[in-house]
Amino acid sequence: MFEEILNFWTHKPVEISIIDDRIFVKLEAKDKSAICPRCGCESHKLHQNHQHLVQDLDWNGKAVALRINSRQFKWDNCSKSFPETLEIKPFRRSYTKRYALDIVERVLASNILAVSEQTGMSEYQIQHILNDVGELLNCSKAKKPKEIRNR
Known part of the structure; x- marks a missing residue:
């Protein structure tokens, strides 16, 4: 149900918690790969993870904060790491x-x-x-x- 409310193409909610007047939604990427911006090739090689807390629209009178895992991938051809593009923010x-x-x-x-x-x-x-x-x-x-x- 909450997935339809959030309406994100690239991420799905995996955990929801309510603390005081705030709703925290942990999101997980639906895709397990990312496209290298340099060469356009797809990479499945995960390099790093970074957690972000992102403010979203209020829902039902409560503030909504999204916990997003921003991943960095590595592509051997370029020998550089790159962050995945987050369409959400x-x-x-x-x-x-x-x-x-x-x-x-x-x-x-x-x-x-x-x-x-x-x-x-x-x-x-x-x-x-x-x-x-x-x-x-x-x-x-x-x-x-x-x-x-x-x-």
Whole structure:
């Protein structure tokens, strides 16, 4: 049931615990391999594991934190290790993409200060999320409209 609620293509929940007003969901990758970004070959050779705690959308009035195992693989042809791509969250961020989009929607409906008070996040953190989503949507590279001049 919780797998349908989370709706992740690449990961499945393997353990769920509720502590106070927080739901912790341990996720496991469905695929046991990763694609090397250098050569495009598939690797099954696990090199390292890193645990991440990632903020997701609230569910039923409770904050949801995802425990994700981020794996690094090694490919013999390149002789380099590489991290698997996590579609759930932006690279080096501690929140899911859908959580970031929710923050943007909240800011658009009100303002950064109000969202900061609602979520307990600092205004700086919210601004950082807005910048990340802007880059994700390529808004930062959008050209300004040309000025029309009367002759």
